[in-house]
Amino acid sequence: MNSTRSGRWHLARLTLGLAAVVALSEVIAPAATAVVGTTLFVSPATTTISPLGSTGGSLAATVTFNATADISGAGAALQFDKTRLRLTALGKDATLVANGVSYVGFPSAAGMATFIANANAAGEIPTIAWSYTDGSSSEAAGSDHPIFTATFTVIKAGDSHVTPVIVPSIGGLLDGRVATYGSSFAIDSIVSGAVMNALPTTSITSLSAWLLTSPVAVIWSASAGSNPLANYDVRYRKAAWNSSAFGAYTSWLSATGLTTSSLATAPGYTYCFSARARDTLGNVSAWTAETCTAVALDDRSLSRSGSWTLGTGSSYYRSTYVRATSSSAKLTRTGIVARKIFLVATTCSTCGSVKVYLGSTLLKSISLHSTTTVNRKVFTVLVSTSTKTGTLSIKVSTSGKKVIIDGLVVSHS
Numbered sequence: 335m336n337s338t339r340s341g342r343w344h345l346a347r348l349t350l351g352l353a354a355v356v357a358l359s360e361v362i363a364p365a366a367t368a369v370v371g372t373t374l375f376v377s378p379a380t381t382t383i384s385p386l387g388s389t390g391g392s393l394a395a396t397v398t399f400n401a402t403a404d405i406s407g408a409g410a411a412l413q414f415d416k417t418r419l420r421l422t423a424l425g426k427d428a429t430l431v432a433n434g435v436s437y438v439g440f441p442s443a444a445g446m447a448t449f450i451a452n453a454n455a456a457g458e459i460p461t462i463a464w465s466y467t468d469g470s471s472s473e474a475a476g477s478d479h480p481i482f483t484a485t486f487t488v489i490k491a492g493d494s495h496v497t498p499v500i501v502p503s504i505g506g507l508l509d510g511r512v513a514t515y516g517s518s519f520a521i522d523s524i525v526s527g528a529v530m531n532a533l534p535t536t537s538i539t540s541l542s543a544w545l546l547t548s549p550v551a552v553i554w555s556a557s558a559g560s561n562p563l564a565n566y567d568v569r570y571r572k573a574a575w576n577s578s579a580f581g582a583y584t585s586w587l588s589a590t591g592l593t594t595s596s597l598a599t600a601p602g603y604t605y606c607f608s609a610r611a612r613d614t615l616g617n618v619s620a621w622t623a624e625t626c627t628a629v630a631l632d633d634r635s636l637s638r639s640g641s642w643t644l645g646t647g648s649s650y651y652r653s654t655y656v657r658a659t660s661s662s663a664k665l666t667r668t669g670i671v672a673r674k675i676f677l678v679a680t681t682c683s684t685c686g687s688v689k690v691y692l693g694s695t696l697l698k699s700i701s702l703h704s705t706t707t708v709n710r711k712v713f714t715v716l717v718s719t720s721t722k723t724g725t726l727s728i729k730v731s732t733s734g735k736k737v738i739i740d741g742l743v744v745s746h747s
Contacts, residue, residue, distance in 0.1 A: 409463025
């Protein structure tokens with residue numbers, strides 16, 4: 335096609351929001367032929383935002399066309415994940431070598447801000463095309479022909495894609511000699527650009543609020559992000575029943591391939607565990623929320639007043655218990671710091687009742703009666719969102735009926 339046989343161009347756009355490309359309004363060549371063996375792609379095909387899992391990183395996606403025939407024009411749109419990417423800049427990227435070059439669909443400087451805002455709202459950059467409108471030149475076959483470059487900012491972590499879009503059925507490319515208006519052409523492939531920005535996602539199995547055995551078994555797992563999983567880190571912190579705060583984190587397992595392990599525990603302590611995963615490139619997930627458990631104090635750690643009998647047996651927590659039948663009997667533990675409190679006791683058909691106080695405040699009245707004997711029965715005494723402190727008292731509230739106390743759970747979590 336030459337300058338004496340020029341045609342007029344217009345931009346066609348599908349109402350469904352898919353991109354159309356530049357088409358010649360009048361067929362001026364003897365016959366229209368299809369451009370075959372074409373590829374439309376985003377370069378680079380894969381972009382990793384560093385550090386992985388971050389926001390605020392930027393990437394530039396260039397929409398490029400390649401054809402087996404010489405071309406005088408090319409056009410495409412670009413779809414992107416608007417929940418994770420925000421368009422921040424747009425640039426013409428065709429390296430054209432002759433006069434008579436026209437860009438269609440590219441915004442003016444004054445309209446750029448509105449164009450970008452609309453693109454972000456839609457998750458799509460509308461069709462942008464270039465062409466030699468005066469037929470002065472063409473671009474060689476088998477070469478990459480850039481159309482435009484879009485610059486994005488990552489607004490939410492996670493893998494996403496940018497995808498070039500073209501509608502072959504309406505034509506829109508020139509092969510340098512014959513207009514393809516009215517003819518379709520074959521697209522060999524439309525290649526998306528992958529944005530790799532997902533960290534592993536780690537979880538940890540919730541522990542029971544209280545623990546009457548040692549060691550404690552902890553279980554964790556993860557889902558891979560942009561890269562395969564490699565290993566895990568697991569940590570814990572602990573606080574004693576009378577401590578005002580948790581201690582510093584202890585690194586329990588580092589770069590382990592395990593997904594479960596057991597830790598020896600001590601009576602009267604609350605343990606809180608968290609885990610994170612690492613991928614094959616060394617990127618780590620966030621730490622999980624903590625899961626916590628409190629190990630019961632033995633009955634022997636409680637001060638006794640009134641008449642109590644000390645007993646032992648394998649059915650009891652730490653193989654000990656204390657028993658009373660008088661309403662004057664009382665157990666106390668001064669200086670507790672807790673958000674949760676549980677009582678460990680035995681229930682039976684001839685068992686009586688107790689009342690549990692924090693200072694002078696009655697927390698709970700508990701009946702220990704049951705049709706069958708149950709050892710190491712755990713009763714919830716207190717669950718609070720704020721920390722409670724003071725002296726805990728367990729008072730026998732019946733006479734002539736046995737009360738068997740086995741332990742006390744004081745939890746910081």
